[in-house]
Amino acid sequence: MPLGFFEDKMVQAQQGDRNAFGEVYDEFVKKLYDYAFFRVKDKQTAEDIVADTFIKALEHISSFDPNKGSAASWLYRIARNTLVDQYRSHKKTTAFPEDFDVADTADLKTHIENRDMLRNVETALEKLSEREREIIILRVWDELSYKEISEVLGKSEASLKMAASRALKALRTQLPVALYIALLLQMK
Amino acid sequence: MEKNIQFILEELYQIDPELKSHEIEIAQIVERMIQNKPNTQLDETFARELKSKVLEKFSHQTVKETKSFSFFRSKFVYTLSGAIATLAIAFPVVYFSTDLSAKFLENSFTAGTRVVRAEANAFGPLSPVTVNASNTEGAQPQVSNMALGMGGDSSKRMDTSMIYNPVYTNYNFTFSGELPELSGDIEVLKRESGIDAAKQYAGILQKIKLGIFDLGKLKQAQVQNFSLAEDRDKGYIINVDMVGGYVSISENYSKWHTLRTEIDCVNGMCSDPNMLSIDEVPEDSTLTNVSDAFLKEYGIDMSSYGKGVVDSRWRVGYEAAEDKSAFYISNIQTVVYQLMINDKPVYEEYGEPMGIRVNINTQEMKVTNVEGIMTKTFSGSSYEGETDEARLRAIIEKARMVEYAEPTKTVDGELENATLGYMRRWQYNETNGNSTEIFVPAIIVEVKDFERLQAEGLWQSKVIIPLAKEMLSELENQEPIQIMPFEPMFKDAVINPVPMSEPAVEPRG
Numbered sequence: 001m002p003l004g005f006f007e008d009k010m011v012q013a014q015q016g017d018r019n020a021f022g023e024v025y026d027e028f029v030k031k032l033y034d035y036a037f038f039r040v041k042d043k044q045t046a047e048d049i050v051a052d053t054f055i056k057a058l059e060h061i062s063s064f065d066p067n068k069g070s071a072a073s074w075l076y077r078i079a080r081n082t083l084v085d086q087y088r089s090h091k092k093t094t095a096f097p098e099d100f101d102v103a104d105t106a107d108l109k110t111h112i113e114n115r116d117m118l119r120n121v122e123t124a125l126e127k128l129s130e131r132e133r134e135i136i137i138l139r140v141w142d143e144l145s146y147k148e149i150s151e152v153l154g155k156s157e158a159s160l161k162m163a164a165s166r167a168l169k170a171l172r173t174q175l176p177v178a179l180y181i182a183l184l185l186q187m188k
Numbered sequence: 189m190e191k192n193i194q195f196i197l198e199e200l201y202q203i204d205p206e207l208k209s210h211e212i213e214i215a216q217i218v219e220r221m222i223q224n225k226p227n228t229q230l231d232e233t234f235a236r237e238l239k240s241k242v243l244e245k246f247s248h249q250t251v252k253e254t255k256s257f258s259f260f261r262s263k264f265v266y267t268l269s270g271a272i273a274t275l276a277i278a279f280p281v282v283y284f285s286t287d288l289s290a291k292f293l294e295n296s297f298t299a300g301t302r303v304v305r306a307e308a309n310a311f312g313p314l315s316p317v318t319v320n321a322s323n324t325e326g327a328q329p330q331v332s333n334m335a336l337g338m339g340g341d342s343s344k345r346m347d348t349s350m351i352y353n354p355v356y357t358n359y360n361f362t363f364s365g366e367l368p369e370l371s372g373d374i375e376v377l378k379r380e381s382g383i384d385a386a387k388q389y390a391g392i393l394q395k396i397k398l399g400i401f402d403l404g405k406l407k408q409a410q411v412q413n414f415s416l417a418e419d420r421d422k423g424y425i426i427n428v429d430m431v432g433g434y435v436s437i438s439e440n441y442s443k444w445h446t447l448r449t450e451i452d453c454v455n456g457m458c459s460d461p462n463m464l465s466i467d468e469v470p471e472d473s474t475l476t477n478v479s480d481a482f483l484k485e486y487g488i489d490m491s492s493y494g495k496g497v498v499d500s501r502w503r504v505g506y507e508a509a510e511d512k513s514a515f516y517i518s519n520i521q522t523v524v525y526q527l528m529i530n531d532k533p534v535y536e537e538y539g540e541p542m543g544i545r546v547n548i549n550t551q552e553m554k555v556t557n558v559e560g561i562m563t564k565t566f567s568g569s570s571y572e573g574e575t576d577e578a579r580l581r582a583i584i585e586k587a588r589m590v591e592y593a594e595p596t597k598t599v600d601g602e603l604e605n606a607t608l609g610y611m612r613r614w615q616y617n618e619t620n621g622n623s624t625e626i627f628v629p630a631i632i633v634e635v636k637d638f639e640r641l642q643a644e645g646l647w648q649s650k651v652i653i654p655l656a657k658e659m660l661s662e663l664e665n666q667e668p669i670q671i672m673p674f675e676p677m678f679k680d681a682v683i684n685p686v687p688m689s690e691p692a693v694e695p696r697g
Contacts, residue, residue: 033230
């Protein structure tokens with residue numbers, strides 16, 4: 001079966017093609033930054049995780065096997081492990097800090113609304129188990145397929161879908177009524 | 189509802205249909221999540237500097253550990269001993285200075301099939317194909333008193349009563365079957381060589397300073413091949429052709445003492461221990477079982493090959509032989525696994541399946557050697573395909589056979605069951621003297637009532653017609669061959685027959 005574009009680039013990189021690895025970097029640096037940032041909510045820490053992820057990817061490039069998974073899932077798995085190491089070493093919590101670094105907008109009101117809404121979403125996500133939250137974020141924000149998520153987390157696709165389903169039901173039923181109404185109102 | 193949200197939900201409905209009853213609310217939650225995805229900003233300076241740092245590290249990456257690798261996923265294990273160790277399987281030293289390098293080789297010899305697309309007509313002109321006189325017995329003059337064995341062993345016992353009496357046969361084929369669906373644009377594949385790996389590994393070896401010679405002094409060196417031997421009874425030697433990307437396995441001769449026995453003569457009656465009687469030939473299923481087990485044991489990647497089929501072509505000669513007891517049946521029998529590309533079978537130009545060939549010593553019931561294990565990394569390039577059915581039918585009916593101006597006889601035959609496959613061809617580059625392997629989409633046509641035509645001297649059961657337009661003209665413009673008169677040098681003497689490996693007529697280039 002022909003390889004995907006970035007899987008092919010990874011194989012070329014394994015064979016010593018520096019530019020191929022550069023292309024992989026360009027594709028994934030922002031995605032991995034987002035992945036890290038959504039979880040640590042801190043610019044510097046997220047950058048450190050991205051840097052560590054690429055350095056580890058390079059050092060272990062020989063272990064990438066396109067028959068076992070996509071380039072994306074391989075890199076996300078490294079990022080996830082780096083994140084876990086980061087938590088262990090710094091014992092950081094997952095709470096959103098006040099200075100959550102959302103993109104600037106010209107409109108201060110919109111900026112504040114964005115921040116508030118983000119906090120609402122975060123509050124909602126806090127109602128989920130860690131695993132459910134991870135799956136939902138990987139699928140909805142990081143836009144990984146269930147196949148790729150299964151490769152990152154080492155779980156079956158079916159169990160991930162079931163967990164995602166449970167998570168969405170939980171979001172529907174477990175949200176505080178006031179928050180839920182606020183969410184619905186804000187959607188209109 | 190946005191398509192993306194719908195898709196996210198549909199995935200979940202498949203496993204939890206109950207979720208659908210809350211679709212509106214769930215969709216709103218997902219939509220709200222998507223809308224509120226943090227709009228992060230990646231610091232461009234950070235990204236640029238990190239890229240620079242990563243790529244610099246890439247260029248200078250050195251890895252500390254020595255790493256083993258395996259072509260054959262499970263069995264072969266490399267040792268780090270200069271002497272051959274007496275392990276179950278032991279090999280000479282292979283040192284890899286980097287993880288990257290080991291992976292480089294692994295990927296050069298990766299399992300499965302890989303195609304990297306190139307631009308159209310990327311391989312230049314496709315060389316004209318040849319008719320079968322040059323490369324097969326399919327159109328060779330038939331020996332009137334057939335007594336030649338055609339088993340896997342090269343030694344053949346000649347019947348001294350056999351007088352060379354060539355029969356020049358023309359075949360008059362018709363084809364009225366359906367043609368497969370044709371395309372004006374076909375993808376020709378070129379197998380990539382392992383030249384990069386060959387250079388990479390030379391670079392590694394050149395870091396080793398031998399006491400008697402400094403390998404580092406070699407310029408633009410390549411590791412062209414290496415061999416690994418099993419130091420055990422009936423062990424094997426593996427030869428790896430780094431440049432060509434081929435691997436072959438054969439007996440480690442020094443460990444196969446019991447085989448190679450001499451012809452035994454008692455009271456003037458001689459018997460060849462390597463010759464079988466027809467009753468001693470194992471069942472096909474027995475041979476394929478032995479072969480399959482060997483390939484599995486050594487973890488040889490068979491994902492791109494068909495099932496093993498015993499090569500029984502020697503039976504043509506056997507059936508034709510008047511004295512069957514004198515017919516040489518080799519104790520080496522062959523099982524062929526045909527290469528499949530894009531689920532289509534690959535054939536040699538002359539109609540034989542192309543793939544891995546496993547030879548088995550039927551007395552020991554052990555595999556003696558395996559040929560044709562190769563990397564399957566291809567470049568693919570589009571070429572103009574022939575879609576003119578009338579032209580193709582005319583070429584098919586010529587069946588790539590030589591035509592004699594004055595045939596001894598003409599045999600009628602039919603062709604049937606046209607299907608699609610690939611034709612392997614070696615393409616010679618006159619400029620640099622190198623040959624490359626190309627695989628051209630082709631029509632495969634079967635010879636109907638092949639057994640009858642076999643008796644008339646036809647060898648091949650299939651006719652392979654490439655579909656690349658530029659390769660066809662040679663096949664439709666063959667001039668009949670004029671045969672030089674045959675005059676024996678010693679009229680009253682017994683004349684040895686012409687060896688089957690030498691065409692009796694000059695092949696057309």
